[in-house]
Amino acid sequence: VSPQPHGKLPNAQSAIVKLIVLCLTAIAWEAGGRLADTPFFPPITTIASTIASEWFGGPGYQLFLSDSLIEIVWPSMTRLVPGLAFGLLLGIGAGTLFGLVRPVGDMFEPHIHFLRAIPSAVKVPLFMAVLGIGQDMKISLIAVSTALPLLLNTFDGVRTVDPMLLDTARLYRLSPWQRLACVILPSAAPKIFAGIKVSAGVAMVVLVLVEFVASADGIGHYILESQRRFRLLDMWAGVVLLAVLGYCFFGLLELVERRVLTWHRGARGATG
């Protein structure tokens, strides 16, 4: 059964509708902000002009971004990128191991579930207690928090590889490494990617949390500090900045996923 929805709009028309909705929302926000007339909820144009004046107009080699913007974003990136990288390695690595060596996986799975159940907000003071408030703590917290959901998904993906495929691979005398690289990981890839998307969201949340609580720079710190000094326009601008970063980040992930998993869509389309 094709999942084709009823009454699908042509692309151009749907783009126009989307644009109209965005504009209406912006207008509603603007009107709400002006009517409410409190400094806590500024109209959207004021926020936009703050963003324009503070964060743009830098030299061309910085892509016209101003120094102050780079000063805010760069420290966050030095935490997010290594943390996420370690998290991906740990999650996919351990998940594959658990999936291949079932007794180990079954032994650790309940513990992983439990660690995941501890809210990330509570993990922040926990990690601070053991590792202090340095960069190590932030990176390892992001790494652990992102690894957990990914690990469970990878475990599940590796565990549920079609046994027929495995037998076929064995029949063709593929070495264990070849089996892993050519059969197991590709067929677990859709679940791994789903896990990566969850992890990416978790990474953003943890990054902001950890910068709220224990940091002297970065986007999270900027938002909280602006709030404490009642620079509310800056605070909202920080939230918008975070949204834009997240949007780009998830967009990038989608692109990578689409490239890597083209074959999967094809296979699903053919059978479904």
Next chain:
Amino acid sequence: VGLVLLGWSLIANLSGVSERSFPRPLEVISRTFSLCFDMEFLLNVLETLKAAAIGMAITVPVTLVIGVALGSSYRAYSAASALMNFIRPVPVVALIPAAVLLFGSGIEFRVALVIFAAFWLMLYNVISAIRDVDPLTKDTARMFGFGPMGVLWHVSLPSAMPFVFTGIRIAATAALMVAIAGEIIVGGSRGLGTWIVLYQSSGVNQVMVFAGAIFAGFLGLIINAGLVALERSIMPWAHRYRDR
């Protein structure tokens, strides 16, 4: 379990971190256990649960209505998706400072955060659940003379319910997390998060931080298990979908 605890004590002993900041497992377990009978602590937990529960009570019906509307009409969905794609990447925790300013540091701001967090998580599940309903079944119902509302009530909703419930479970876990996050960052008067921060910043004994974290983990698991049980009892047909 035994092996993991042994590993924990080994790491704790070998790492050279003082016992004060990296407590040994046995002590943590006994403290966690004693917390279960600590009235003061339980009152704090209750406060957090209250914020999460009120938030969920508001979110679930609202999200159901909006989700069903967006899921049934592709036009509405495509119009709303532009907005959803912009709002979704904002981590809810980033709104904590703004929420405090708008709602004060009482229970209202935590409820507002819970609603915001739970709404988006649930909405996607409701929309895709409604969309995934087998068109053949819907057509059959239509042929038997059901109107649009009849199809929705007798076919779409029952078959979407299991997936919707999964959304509620995910949202409930997130609700708890957000409520605690708000308490940790803002303080507030009471709550599990406030309690943990109090012990963490006093610095005397980090055992309580560990015990509180473990308690929070169990709380999440218990809520999850409770919702699964509830799901089984009100929707016995869900199993067949699961097993399929």
